[in-house]
Amino acid sequence: MALRAHISERQRRYGAEVRRLRLEADxxxxxxxxxVGMRGPQLNHIEAAxxxxxxxxxxxxxxxxxxxxxxxxxxxAAMGASDGKGWWSGYKRKVPTFALDLAELEHxxxxxxxxxxxxxxxxxxxxEEYMRKLFENGDTSLSDDxxxxxxxxRLERQRILDSPTExxxxxxxxxxxxxxxxxxxxxxxxxxxxxVWERPNVSIQIYPxxxxxxxxxxxPFLITEPASRSLxxxxxxxxxxxxxxxxxxxxxxxxxxxxxxxRLALPSGNAKTxxxxxxxxxxxxxxQHVKHxxxxxx
Numbered sequence: 001m002a003l004r005a006h007i008s009e010r011q012r013r014y015g016a017e018v019r020r021l022r023l024e025a026d027x028x029x030x031x032x033x034x035x036v037g038m039r040g041p042q043l044n045h046i047e048a049a050x051x052x053x054x055x056x057x058x059x060x061x062x063x064x065x066x067x068x069x070x071x072x073x074x075x076x077a078a079m080g081a082s083d084g085k086g087w088w089s090g091y092k093r094k095v096p097t098f099a100l101d102l103a104e105l106e107h108x109x110x111x112x113x114x115x116x117x118x119x120x121x122x123x124x125x126x127x128e129e130y131m132r133k134l135f136e137n138g139d140t141s142l143s144d145d146x147x148x149x150x151x152x153x154r155l156e157r158q159r160i161l162d163s164p165t166e167x168x169x170x171x172x173x174x175x176x177x178x179x180x181x182x183x184x185x186x187x188x189x190x191x192x193x194x195x196v197w198e199r200p201n202v203s204i205q206i207y208p209x210x211x212x213x214x215x216x217x218x219x220p221f222l223i224t225e226p227a228s229r230s231l232x233x234x235x236x237x238x239x240x241x242x243x244x245x246x247x248x249x250x251x252x253x254x255x256x257x258x259x260x261x262x263r264l265a266l267p268s269g270n271a272k273t274x275x276x277x278x279x280x281x282x283x284x285x286x287x288q289h290v291k292h293x294x295x296x297x298x
Contacts (some may be wrong), residue, residue, distance in 0.1 A: 009101035015049030025065035
């Protein structure tokens with residue numbers, strides 16, 4: 001079987017998990033490969049994601065390694081059996097490979113999705129006009145066709161909000177006040193945010209300027225959680241680049257950071273309760289106040 005010329009993040013993760021199972025069992029690669037009728041170099045290629053592994057051999061290896069986590073194995077087997085094709089496939093060579101890998105990871109996020117953003121509205125919650133302003137005013141020069149492709153791609157990503165996945169967003173208050181989009185586009189963006197707020201599977205909190213505690217983390221990140229949370233992935237947004245990481249240490253650290261951010265952020269609130277005179281300050285009320293201020297300035 002020919003080795004892969006391009007390795008997707010899903011394929012890389014699958015191979016890394018196969019390798020992790022073997023290392024945790026303290027099993028030499030030659031001995032493990034022999035258990036499923038393979039040679040050591042073949043298993044090395046699988047662990048490096050240069051080629052795949054059928055489900056029967058995966059489960060045989062897992063049993064040999066002593067892994068009995070059925071939810072984990074079912075999710076891992078499904079990831080390995082996937083052909084990687086989805087709606088994102090139509091955007092190959094139109095958007096960066098990282099974006100394609102992110103869309104595929106989001107496709108597997110059946111359990112949960114955690115996202116913290118500092119200066120921008122999260123991509124899954126953006127309007128088309130906001131996206132266009134974001135890309136037109138960004139530090140990377142994009143052609144009109146590239147902007148069109150990127151906008152269409154991001155709008156298609158938003159379809160996962162229709163899934164039963166639980167989405168949790170913490171957005172810094174600064175993101176509500178950025179001027180790059182212009183007053184009207186920002187007003188419409190905030191109106192859209194309040195509409196999405198009504199979805200039962202979406203929770204939005206605002207991290208206010210008024211927090212006196214030192215923020216537990218200042219940069220944006222997101223966590224995609226498949227059916228087996230141990231197969232979650234952290235996506236860290238660095239200036240000019242982003243990265244995927246899935247070590248248990250990273251997952252625990254960033255889940256803890258998200259929990260801290262959520263704890264320090266204002267409660268979510270909603271249209272029914274936040275408008276009451278007795279209601280305290282909450283996230284819905286902050287967004288509504290900023291939107292109202294923009295309307296008064298028109």
